[in-house]
Amino acid sequence: MGVAGCGKSSLGAAVAAAEGLPLIEGDDFHSAASRDKMSRGVPLTDDDRAQWLEILGGQLAAHPQGVVLTCSALKRAYRERLRAAAPGLRFVFLEISRADAQRRVAGRGSHFFSASLVDSQFATLESPVGEPGVLPVDALEALDPLQRRVGAWLHPEKNQ
Known part of the structure; x- marks a missing residue:
């Protein structure tokens, strides 16, 4: 989880492959209207996100394993x-600076998410640091060490 450009898709794919788990890309479940808003640089509201979160919750519940x-x-x-x-x-939680997120999003090319929305993502972000079951990591760390750290966190019994 984290703001646009933090590397969710890259790390998610690496963790899914290492863990032998299915990968669900949350962006694939945004409505056409939400995608249109984001492509025009219009931030999503809580109402826009409500159905999306319901669908993602259903996806999580459908994969109890x-x-x-x-x-x-x-x-x-x-x-x-x-x-x-x-x-x-x-x-x-992939932590990244506003400047680094902006740079990454601007370099994406054809992605539907407008780089102008990075500021709104940071304005909306409520840091999960301190919540139970949250691992904060540096989004700029190389992918392989990040994936290994996540794997060790998911399976602490293997590290004893």
Whole structure:
């Protein structure tokens, strides 16, 4: 989880592959109207995100054996909705500066998310640091060490 450009898709794919779990890309479940808004640089509202979070919660509940979901989950209320759908759900929070996120999003090319929305993502973000089941990581760390750290956090019994 984290703001646009933090590396959710890259880390999610690496963790899913390492853990042998399905990957669900949260962006794939945005409505056409939400995608249109974001492509025009219009931030989503809580109402825009409500159906999206309901769908993602359903995806989590449909995979009781485990799944990796990439999702911004910017507000605590959004994370609580997802936790309600999948008790024991954990979040890896990819921390990144506004400037680095802006640079990454601007370099994406054809992605539907407008780079002008990075500021709104930071304005909406309620840091999950300190919430139970959250691992904060540096989004600028190389992918392989990040994936290994997440794996060690998911399986502490293997590290004893």
